[in-house]
Amino acid sequence: MTDFAHSLDGKVAWVTGAGRGTGRAVSEGLAACGARVILHARTADEVNEVAAKIVSEGGEAIAVVGSITDPASIDEVVALANDRWGQLDILVNNAGISPVLRRSEDLTNDEWSAVIETNLTGVFYCTRAAVKGMLARGSGSIVNISSVHGTVGFPRLAAYTASKGGVELLTKTLALEWARTGVRVNAVAPGYLETAMTAGLRASDRHADAIEAKIPMGRFGLPGEVVGAVTFLCTDAASYVTGSILRVDGGWTAQ
Secondary structure, three states: OOOOOOOOOOOEEEEEOOOOHHHHHHHHHHHHOOOEEEEEEOOHHHHHHHHHHHHHOOOOEEEEEOOOOOHHHHHHHHHHHHHHHOOOOEEEEOOOOOOOOOOHHHOOHHHHHHHHHHHHHHHHHHHHHHHHHHHHHOOEEEEEEOOHHHOOOOOOOHHHHHHHHHHHHHHHHHHHHHOOOOEEEEEEEEOOEOOHHHHHHHHOHHHHHHHHHHOOOOOOEOOHHHHHHHHHHHOHHHOOOOOOEEEEOOOHHHO
Protein backbone atom coordinates (compact mmCIF):
# COMPACT_ATOMS: atom_id res chain seq x y z
CA MET A 1 0.00 0.00 0.00
CA THR A 2 1.27 3.46 -0.87
CA ASP A 3 2.26 5.53 2.14
CA PHE A 4 0.80 8.98 1.45
CA ALA A 5 2.46 11.78 3.40
CA HIS A 6 0.32 13.98 5.60
CA SER A 7 3.24 16.29 6.31
CA LEU A 8 3.95 19.65 4.70
CA ASP A 9 7.62 19.71 5.67
CA GLY A 10 9.61 21.77 3.19
CA LYS A 11 6.54 23.22 1.50
CA VAL A 12 6.02 26.96 1.08
CA ALA A 13 2.45 28.21 1.48
CA TRP A 14 0.84 31.56 0.72
CA VAL A 15 -2.35 32.33 2.66
CA THR A 16 -4.40 35.40 1.84
CA GLY A 17 -6.57 37.08 4.43
CA ALA A 18 -4.28 35.55 7.02
CA GLY A 19 -4.71 38.07 9.82
CA ARG A 20 -7.91 36.82 11.41
CA GLY A 21 -10.62 34.17 11.45
CA THR A 22 -10.30 31.30 9.04
CA GLY A 23 -7.15 32.68 7.43
CA ARG A 24 -5.37 32.83 10.75
CA ALA A 25 -6.48 29.35 11.74
CA VAL A 26 -5.39 27.91 8.41
CA SER A 27 -2.02 29.68 8.54
CA GLU A 28 -1.31 28.29 11.99
CA GLY A 29 -2.50 24.85 10.91
CA LEU A 30 -0.25 24.74 7.85
CA ALA A 31 2.72 25.88 9.95
CA ALA A 32 1.97 23.15 12.50
CA CYS A 33 2.19 20.63 9.64
CA GLY A 34 5.66 21.93 8.75
CA ALA A 35 4.93 24.47 6.03
CA ARG A 36 6.75 27.77 5.75
CA VAL A 37 4.00 30.34 5.47
CA ILE A 38 3.69 33.73 3.81
CA LEU A 39 0.85 35.57 5.51
CA HIS A 40 -0.86 38.16 3.31
CA ALA A 41 -3.46 40.59 4.66
CA ARG A 42 -4.40 44.27 4.65
CA THR A 43 -4.12 44.93 8.40
CA ALA A 44 -0.50 45.10 9.55
CA ASP A 45 -1.05 44.58 13.28
CA GLU A 46 -3.08 41.42 12.76
CA VAL A 47 -0.88 39.72 10.20
CA ASN A 48 2.32 40.59 12.08
CA GLU A 49 0.83 39.11 15.24
CA VAL A 50 0.08 35.82 13.48
CA ALA A 51 3.57 35.65 12.00
CA ALA A 52 5.15 36.33 15.39
CA LYS A 53 3.07 33.58 17.00
CA ILE A 54 4.09 31.02 14.39
CA VAL A 55 7.77 31.94 14.75
CA SER A 56 7.56 31.82 18.55
CA GLU A 57 6.31 28.25 18.25
CA GLY A 58 9.26 27.21 16.10
CA GLY A 59 7.73 27.71 12.67
CA GLU A 60 8.71 29.90 9.74
CA ALA A 61 6.47 32.74 8.65
CA ILE A 62 6.67 36.09 6.89
CA ALA A 63 3.98 38.78 6.97
CA VAL A 64 3.17 40.85 3.88
CA VAL A 65 0.75 43.75 4.14
CA GLY A 66 -1.30 44.33 1.02
CA SER A 67 -4.46 43.66 -0.94
CA ILE A 68 -5.22 40.77 -3.29
CA THR A 69 -6.70 43.28 -5.72
CA ASP A 70 -3.32 45.04 -6.01
CA PRO A 71 -1.09 43.38 -8.64
CA ALA A 72 2.02 44.94 -7.08
CA SER A 73 1.28 43.35 -3.71
CA ILE A 74 0.64 39.99 -5.36
CA ASP A 75 3.92 40.17 -7.27
CA GLU A 76 5.69 41.06 -4.02
CA VAL A 77 4.49 37.85 -2.39
CA VAL A 78 5.55 35.61 -5.26
CA ALA A 79 8.95 37.29 -5.50
CA LEU A 80 9.42 36.97 -1.74
CA ALA A 81 8.61 33.26 -1.80
CA ASN A 82 11.12 32.66 -4.59
CA ASP A 83 13.84 34.85 -3.08
CA ARG A 84 13.50 33.48 0.45
CA TRP A 85 12.71 29.82 -0.17
CA GLY A 86 13.14 29.27 -3.91
CA GLN A 87 9.59 28.08 -4.54
CA LEU A 88 5.88 28.38 -3.84
CA ASP A 89 4.03 25.10 -3.38
CA ILE A 90 0.66 26.05 -1.90
CA LEU A 91 -1.81 28.89 -2.30
CA VAL A 92 -4.84 29.24 -0.05
CA ASN A 93 -7.16 31.90 -1.46
CA ASN A 94 -8.96 32.84 1.74
CA ALA A 95 -9.25 36.63 1.59
CA GLY A 96 -12.75 37.96 1.11
CA ILE A 97 -15.04 40.74 2.24
CA SER A 98 -18.36 40.58 4.05
CA PRO A 99 -21.53 40.38 2.01
CA VAL A 100 -23.63 43.48 1.52
CA LEU A 101 -27.04 42.68 3.02
CA ARG A 102 -29.27 44.51 0.59
CA ARG A 103 -32.07 43.62 -1.77
CA SER A 104 -30.76 43.20 -5.30
CA GLU A 105 -32.77 46.07 -6.76
CA ASP A 106 -31.12 48.42 -4.26
CA LEU A 107 -27.56 47.12 -4.61
CA THR A 108 -25.26 49.85 -5.93
CA ASN A 109 -22.66 49.47 -8.64
CA ASP A 110 -19.88 50.13 -6.14
CA GLU A 111 -21.21 47.56 -3.66
CA TRP A 112 -21.46 44.89 -6.35
CA SER A 113 -18.01 45.68 -7.76
CA ALA A 114 -16.28 45.69 -4.37
CA VAL A 115 -17.48 42.18 -3.51
CA ILE A 116 -16.80 40.68 -6.94
CA GLU A 117 -13.37 42.35 -7.20
CA THR A 118 -12.15 40.94 -3.90
CA ASN A 119 -13.95 37.62 -3.62
CA LEU A 120 -13.60 36.47 -7.22
CA THR A 121 -11.23 38.63 -9.25
CA GLY A 122 -8.64 38.69 -6.46
CA VAL A 123 -8.72 34.89 -6.30
CA PHE A 124 -7.97 34.72 -10.01
CA TYR A 125 -5.17 37.30 -9.79
CA CYS A 126 -3.41 35.43 -6.98
CA THR A 127 -3.86 32.07 -8.65
CA ARG A 128 -2.52 33.30 -11.98
CA ALA A 129 0.58 34.71 -10.28
CA ALA A 130 1.23 31.66 -8.10
CA VAL A 131 0.66 28.94 -10.65
CA LYS A 132 3.40 29.92 -13.07
CA GLY A 133 6.14 28.57 -10.83
CA MET A 134 4.04 25.55 -9.92
CA LEU A 135 3.55 24.66 -13.57
CA ALA A 136 7.27 25.04 -14.22
CA ARG A 137 8.06 22.60 -11.37
CA GLY A 138 5.19 20.24 -12.15
CA SER A 139 3.58 20.35 -8.71
CA GLY A 140 1.42 22.53 -6.51
CA SER A 141 -1.83 22.77 -4.61
CA ILE A 142 -4.30 25.64 -4.77
CA VAL A 143 -7.18 25.73 -2.30
CA ASN A 144 -9.92 28.33 -2.71
CA ILE A 145 -12.17 29.19 0.20
CA SER A 146 -15.74 29.30 -1.03
CA SER A 147 -18.89 29.28 1.12
CA VAL A 148 -22.12 27.43 1.68
CA HIS A 149 -23.49 30.26 -0.46
CA GLY A 150 -21.40 29.19 -3.40
CA THR A 151 -24.10 26.54 -3.82
CA VAL A 152 -27.16 27.71 -1.91
CA GLY A 153 -28.77 31.05 -2.60
CA PHE A 154 -29.89 33.43 0.10
CA PRO A 155 -31.95 36.65 -0.01
CA ARG A 156 -30.02 39.94 -0.01
CA LEU A 157 -26.72 38.26 -0.83
CA ALA A 158 -26.63 38.64 -4.61
CA ALA A 159 -23.04 39.86 -4.94
CA TYR A 160 -21.68 37.47 -2.34
CA THR A 161 -23.40 34.38 -3.74
CA ALA A 162 -22.35 35.34 -7.27
CA SER A 163 -18.74 35.72 -6.15
CA LYS A 164 -18.61 32.39 -4.32
CA GLY A 165 -20.46 30.53 -7.06
CA GLY A 166 -17.88 31.97 -9.42
CA VAL A 167 -15.06 30.72 -7.20
CA GLU A 168 -16.44 27.18 -7.32
CA LEU A 169 -16.71 27.10 -11.12
CA LEU A 170 -13.31 28.78 -11.46
CA THR A 171 -11.91 26.03 -9.22
CA LYS A 172 -13.32 23.31 -11.48
CA THR A 173 -12.18 25.00 -14.69
CA LEU A 174 -8.61 25.52 -13.49
CA ALA A 175 -8.50 21.95 -12.16
CA LEU A 176 -9.35 20.68 -15.65
CA GLU A 177 -6.82 22.96 -17.33
CA TRP A 178 -3.97 21.83 -15.07
CA ALA A 179 -4.99 18.25 -14.27
CA ARG A 180 -2.07 16.71 -16.17
CA THR A 181 0.55 19.17 -14.96
CA GLY A 182 0.84 18.12 -11.30
CA VAL A 183 -1.02 21.22 -10.09
CA ARG A 184 -4.24 20.48 -8.19
CA VAL A 185 -7.04 23.02 -7.61
CA ASN A 186 -9.77 22.43 -5.05
CA ALA A 187 -12.08 24.45 -2.82
CA VAL A 188 -13.30 24.27 0.75
CA ALA A 189 -16.80 25.65 1.32
CA PRO A 190 -17.49 26.48 4.97
CA GLY A 191 -20.88 27.20 6.42
CA TYR A 192 -21.47 29.94 8.97
CA LEU A 193 -18.45 30.28 11.27
CA GLU A 194 -17.77 32.24 14.43
CA THR A 195 -15.68 34.95 12.78
CA ALA A 196 -15.72 38.73 12.56
CA MET A 197 -17.77 38.42 9.35
CA THR A 198 -20.68 36.85 11.25
CA ALA A 199 -20.35 38.93 14.44
CA GLY A 200 -23.37 41.06 13.58
CA LEU A 201 -25.53 38.03 12.92
CA ARG A 202 -24.47 36.32 16.12
CA ALA A 203 -25.12 39.47 18.14
CA SER A 204 -28.79 39.33 17.13
CA ASP A 205 -30.72 36.50 18.78
CA ARG A 206 -33.32 36.64 16.03
CA HIS A 207 -30.82 36.33 13.19
CA ALA A 208 -28.60 33.83 14.98
CA ASP A 209 -31.56 31.60 15.80
CA ALA A 210 -32.77 31.76 12.19
CA ILE A 211 -29.36 30.73 10.85
CA GLU A 212 -28.87 27.95 13.41
CA ALA A 213 -32.32 26.59 12.55
CA LYS A 214 -31.06 26.00 9.00
CA ILE A 215 -27.93 24.15 10.13
CA PRO A 216 -28.56 20.45 10.84
CA MET A 217 -25.84 20.44 13.50
CA GLY A 218 -27.60 23.41 15.12
CA ARG A 219 -24.61 25.69 15.65
CA PHE A 220 -22.09 27.98 13.98
CA GLY A 221 -18.77 26.33 13.15
CA LEU A 222 -15.35 27.36 14.41
CA PRO A 223 -12.51 28.54 12.15
CA GLY A 224 -10.37 25.69 13.42
CA GLU A 225 -12.90 23.20 12.07
CA VAL A 226 -11.97 24.24 8.53
CA VAL A 227 -8.25 23.66 9.01
CA GLY A 228 -8.25 19.88 8.59
CA ALA A 229 -10.04 20.12 5.24
CA VAL A 230 -7.58 22.69 3.90
CA THR A 231 -4.45 20.92 5.11
CA PHE A 232 -5.66 17.60 3.68
CA LEU A 233 -6.03 19.14 0.23
CA CYS A 234 -2.53 20.61 0.48
CA THR A 235 -0.83 17.31 1.31
CA ASP A 236 0.09 14.32 -0.81
CA ALA A 237 -2.75 12.46 0.89
CA ALA A 238 -4.97 14.32 -1.61
CA SER A 239 -2.75 13.56 -4.62
CA TYR A 240 -5.71 12.22 -6.64
CA VAL A 241 -8.10 15.00 -5.65
CA THR A 242 -8.64 17.93 -7.98
CA GLY A 243 -11.69 19.96 -8.97
CA SER A 244 -13.47 19.02 -5.75
CA ILE A 245 -15.49 21.21 -3.41
CA LEU A 246 -15.13 19.98 0.17
CA ARG A 247 -18.04 21.27 2.22
CA VAL A 248 -17.57 22.04 5.91
CA ASP A 249 -21.03 23.37 6.67
CA GLY A 250 -22.61 21.42 9.52
CA GLY A 251 -24.83 19.61 7.03
CA TRP A 252 -26.42 22.69 5.41
CA THR A 253 -26.01 21.50 1.79
CA ALA A 254 -27.12 17.94 2.63
CA GLN A 255 -30.70 19.20 2.80
